Amino acid sequence: RPINIPIKNRHVFITGGSMGIGLAIAKQAASEGARISLLARSVDRLQKAKESICQAYEVEVSIFSADVRDYDAVERAIKEAGPIDVLVVNHGVYYMEEFETQGLDVMKTMIDVTLMGSFNVIKAALPLMKDRKDKGPASIALMSSMAGQAGIYGFAAYSATKFGIRGLAEALQQELLVNNIHLSIIFPPVTETSGIEQARERMPEITKIILESSPGMKAEEVGKITIQGIKSGSFSIPCRLDGRAVAIATAGLSPQTSFLMASIEVVFAGLFRFVALLLQWRGFEIIEKYNYSHKKQQVE
Ligand SMILES: NC(=O)C1=CN([C@@H]2O[C@H](COP(=O)(O)OP(=O)(O)OC[C@H]3O[C@@H](n4cnc5c(N)ncnc54)[C@H](OP(=O)(O)O)[C@@H]3O)[C@@H](O)[C@H]2O)C=CC1
Numbered sequence: 374r375p376i377n378i379p380i381k382n383r384h385v386f387i388t389g390g391s392m393g394i395g396l397a398i399a400k401q402a403a404s405e406g407a408r409i410s411l412l413a414r415s416v417d418r419l420q421k422a423k424e425s426i427c428q429a430y431e432v433e434v435s436i437f438s439a440d441v442r443d444y445d446a447v448e449r450a451i452k453e454a455g456p457i458d459v460l461v462v463n464h465g466v467y468y469m470e471e472f473e474t475q476g477l478d479v480m481k482t483m484i485d486v487t488l489m490g491s492f493n494v495i496k497a498a499l500p501l502m503k504d505r506k507d508k509g510p511a512s513i514a515l516m517s518s519m520a521g522q523a524g525i526y527g528f529a530a531y532s533a534t535k536f537g538i539r540g541l542a543e544a545l546q547q548e549l550l551v552n553n554i555h556l557s558i559i560f561p562p563v564t565e566t567s568g569i570e571q572a573r574e575r576m577p578e579i580t581k582i583i584l585e586s587s588p589g590m591k592a593e594e595v596g597k598i599t600i601q602g603i604k605s606g607s608f609s610i611p612c613r614l615d616g617r618a619v620a621i622a623t624a625g626l627s628p629q630t631s632f633l634m635a636s637i638e639v640v641f642a643g644l645f646r647f648v649a650l651l652l653q654w655r656g657f658e659i660i661e662k663y664n665y666s667h668k669k670q671q672v673e
């Protein structure tokens with residue numbers, strides 16, 4: 374069923390809100406008159422984020438320093454922040470590398486921060502969200518990635534965490550509908566942030582070639598689309614036309630609140646599956662071609 378979730382004068386709590394996509398979401402919510410809470414580790418960056426929001430918008434901004442891996446710290450922060458209307462679980466870490474060379478410790482960090490961290494945040498926030506005074510429609514929005522819709526070379530562990538987010542959201546939506554809490558998942562393509570800048574340094578060449586076929590987005594654009602998607606109660610929030618196509622191809626058993634989108638999914642399912650297979654083909658071609666020219670170089 375269609376649903377509208379108001380943002381104005383409501384409490385929006387954003388994890389990983391001190392920079393990158395999270396900060397962009399915070400600024401968009403602030404521009405629409407929300408009260409903002411940001412959670413991240415570095416107090417320095419949190420303070421700078423708060424200043425930059427307060428300079429541009431007249432809204433209340435609270436900051437909380439906690440590691441999402443530390444449940445007690447997360448719970449303390451959320452209790453202090455008070456009942457949340459819109460929870461944006463955006464924090465995440467990503468390191469791209471072939472599975473075989475990537476250390477288990479690095480993989481575990483991604484699972485602990487991105488996946489377990491999301492469990493911690495939602496677990497701590499839920500009792501207070503259910504207790505919210507106005508009982509108006511509330512939202513839990515989870516940041517995935519297009520790498521959470523399709524596995525991509527070099528993304529094994531990261532994709533596992535982001536696919537995991539989808540299972541969490543689909544299950545939780547069924548449990549929380551009765552509480553008028555609506556789940557959303559955002560699936561951005563590569564987005565220019567300092568995090569991605571760092572990840573590029575170790576990224577396999579093949580991953581770079583595959584990603585080149587899809588231009589990067591600006592964090593501000595993703596921030597706008599996220600808030601728009603939350604307000605319109607969308608379960609899946611793709612970020613661009615290509616993202617919309619991938620969302621239709623991977624709709625699976627996800628909820629759909631738009632009758633128009635549901636109709637498009639039903640009518641074009643076969644066509645989008647066909648395009649998805651072509652993309653897979655193209656991917657394997659890129660990988661084969663790279664391996665071939667690389668071997669030739671080694672012989673020479
Ligand atoms: N950039 C991209 O290309 C894409 C990113 N995404 C996803 O979007 C989200 C944000 O990405 P992006 O903006 O690039 O990331 P950044 O690295 O720019 O920012 C990450 C944010 O998360 C916080 N954070 C990281 N680790 C922890 C932790 N253990 N506890 C609490 N906070 C933490 C950081 O603050 P601090 O370090 O101070 O804790 C920071 O505020 C992630 O979930 C990412 O997977 C999805 C698709 C594309």
Ligand SMILES: CCCCCCCCCCCCCCCC(=O)[C@@H](N)CO
Nearest residue numbers: 467518519520562563587652653656657
């Ligand atoms: C072999 C199969 C080929 C399929 C091609 C599909 C092309 C889609 C490109 C989408 C790029 C999404 C990157 C997300 C980046 C991200 O989440 C960052 N956090 C990390 O880089």
